[in-house]
Amino acid sequence: MDCAEARFLLSQSLDDELPAGSTEADAMERHLLACATCSTLRREFVAEQELLADLWAPVAAPAGFADRVTASLPRQAPRRRHQLALVAAMVLVVLAGSLLAQSGARASIGLFLRQVVLRETPAQTMPSQTTPMTRLTLAEAQKLVPWRIRQPSGLPDGYRLSEVYAGNIHSFAVGPTVVLHYQSGDGAAARSLEVMELQTAVKQRADEPVAPGAARQVPVGNGTGLLIDGRWGERDGRQVWEPGTMLRLIVEDGDLVFQLQADPKDGWNAEQLTGIAATLR
Structure with missing residues (x-):
């Protein structure tokens, strides 16, 4: 082990x-x-x-509290899985390179690329927010960013680029983040892969943690990537890490950061993601 x-x-x-x-x-x-x-x-x-x-002493909710709160909430129409993925924050920490060299850097920071660092923590508080994304054509999205949008190759049979989104959702990015949504099939049987692309602002920092043991460094082509298994969720009123619910791979090319994310239940595994990430050049 x-x-x-x-x-x-x-x-x-x-x-x-x-x-x-x-x-x-x-x-x-x-x-x-x-x-x-x-x-x-x-x-x-x-x-x-x-x-x-x-x-903090344990606190018990009054009997029927959860049912009363649930009943008071407005009903919402179901959302497709890939729409939920678009509002999920990228779990990464972007730091200036000089910070990593400082003696005051946290000892828990141990998984990092040149621009991206992951901090392990047993729990976190998750803010509730919606990230504004605009649906565009690929050509329209390309006009919003100075760098060339990378499209992966070697996707499984049936996958196609179905939607493109862009929005200023990361404070540590220069300009918009672009999301490419690839999909195979439709309806309940649909499978998907999201590719997020952004350009980093070196002096900006975003500090978002991952659970201990949830991330590891993996080889990607001639370089290295960060593989994350799971995401934060809520259980019994507290934030817990849910492994097996999402698989993410973060890779870099200069000041560009790419994150591939997919659902393992759709058959995705680490080997597939690393192979596809190696084509983003």
């Missing part, structure tokens, strides 16, 4: 989602005995949990 696998299981263990005595739990414990870094990480997380428990 490597550190990435152990940290993912550690996150599950701290959330009481890893059965004690299970094969995975035993393998994690063996890894923690042999790995000083992961063992230290567990002690830090346990200490944080104990501190939070001391500061």
Whole structure:
């Protein structure tokens, strides 16, 4: 078991989602005995949990509270999955290169490219917001950005570019972010792949965390990318990391950042995403 696998299981263990005595739990414990870094990480997380428990006593909602709140909410029409993906924030941290060289940089920052850094954290607070995106043609989107919009090749059979969106949704980007939506099939059987493209402003910073063990560095062509398994969601009124719900790959080309995201339930895996990302040149 490597550190990435152990940290993912550690996150599950701290959330009481890893059965004690299970094969995975035993393998994690063996890894923690042999790995000083992961063992230290567990002690830090346990200490944080104990501190939070001391500061905030458990609060129980009144009986029927959730039902009353749900009943008061306006009904909304179902949205297609790719529309939900368009309002999901990219889980990345864009930092100036000089920050990485400073001694004050957080020790938890360990997964990074030249422009992009991911910070591991056991939990986060997610703001509720909608990102404004405008549907355009590819030619219209190209006129909005000074760089050449990259289109991937080697997509699975049946996938086609169906929609293009652009919008100023990232404060750390120079100009709009462009989203290319590729789709295979229609209706409930539709499968999709989103490719987000943006140009970074080096002096800007966006700090968004990922769960421990959810991200790892992977080879992409002759370079390196950051692969993220899962995304933040809400469960019982708290934010939790949901592995297996989304697969994302972040790659760079100079000051351009590309993120490919897809649903593993559509048959996507890391090998497919890295192969397609290597064509974005």
